[in-house]
Amino acid sequence: MSKGMGRRRFLALAGGGILSFLVYYLSDSSIRPAGKIDLMRPPGAVEESAFGGACIRCQRCIYVCPTQALRSATISDGLSKVFTPVLEGECIQCWKCIQACPSGALRQITLEEYKVGNAVLNKPLCIKCYICVANCPFNAITIADDKFPAVDAKKCTGCRKCVVLCPVRPVRAITVSSEGAKRIKVVRII
């Protein structure tokens, strides 16, 4: 009897382990975004390669954000990104998400280190209303010689205020990409 019990136990352990591993592995390889998806992260995020592992997907940053600028990633962003925070509204540098993060995926930064992305102007759509120029909290957008707004990549922090205020619909004339974002490097000991 004890031998039979041992075999049953082994079968359950191996079966449960292998089956669940297969489910995870197959769903990870099948649920991947088609192209490279440009996800903006909240301020103080560690580099993207480490972010997926460091975040425990507790949604606390999403819920404390006073401007509701964060959303939870879904499977259209890939299985490994599901439930991680994505910056999609206006960031006002209140650092509440950083203070809420228990896992060290978001770490305390200063305003000088703050850069979550870079604004890019889509000239054909722009109606030259200059709302972005007037409202940029970092004075990164100026009026260029051709009368179009011009983004100074050095001053722009990617806070997305210009995107939120841009009146052009359905696609906004100014967007922010995560390229050029300053992310915290993670030192791997092992």
Added chain:
Amino acid sequence: MNRAQRARIYRYIRYLSLALFFSLFVFGLAFGLGTVCSTAIFGYSYSCPFGVFQQTLIVRLVTLGLVVSALLIVVLTLFLGRFFCGWICPLGAALTPIGGLLSRIKKQAGLPNFLKNRDTKYGVLLGSVVAAVILAFPVWCIFCPVGGISKIFTPIGVAGTNFTIAAITPPPTTPTIFTPTSVLPIIGTSVILLAVALEVGERRAWCRYLCPLGATFGLLAGLSHKIGWQIRMPMDKTIECGLCVRNCPMGIPILDQTRAKIKADSETEALAKKMGLTKEQLLVKARKEPIPELKKIANKYSIQSTECIKCFTCVSVCPIYKTGK
């Protein structure tokens, strides 16, 4: 007040606790408290031990604050076993009324035998940990129905839209207040539905056979089986009516288990020899008159702490306890 009445009160406190934590994890989020994965109450963080374990293995570094925030549940589990499953778990809170009703109207279908193995959950735990390390992200957390049920109202987009719509039209200028229009990713929803479907077969079948979180707590409880607090079977008084076994939501064979343990004990053998009886005769005799030596032996054996969720159902239905003492 006798023991059964006291246990009944504990049971109602348990239902209250489940309801409270369920509403905290599912609705309290709107106030920025957190999910079952990590919650801030009174300024302190409490995190899910399994999530923290995966995170620590993946980043290969102890994130001190995070580990400390998981400690409270770990320490409580060392003393109280799988109390989390019976008193806090939001999935358990959702399953309890379903399974309770189904079992009361005797509509539970039963499960195929290959599913009914309590070791499977340890296998799932192992698979999850290995997958998390290899794929370098906490995979289980995406499938987890416990976390999933508390993330139901997480806004997927600021406007409460899904990703594709949000990508075309960036968020509105006026910030929206808590939008419950969002839905869980398909995976989380389907695992919650699986847990509910299993509940139709057997009460808390998910918790018994598959939940890796339950397995984590079970392992912790097994570690401290000797020092932890456990519910014990009154083997010297029992009339073997089997009410506790039939009412146990975790389906623990309380009676058989304790009897087998007592029979296997060398002290029982010595006692039976001393009284000139076989072990079976000794156990039968104990039902008619109290044998203090046997009680001492029986007291060593409690309900299996890796499975018991400390729900007090067995104590509150026990006719021995109901009639006094």
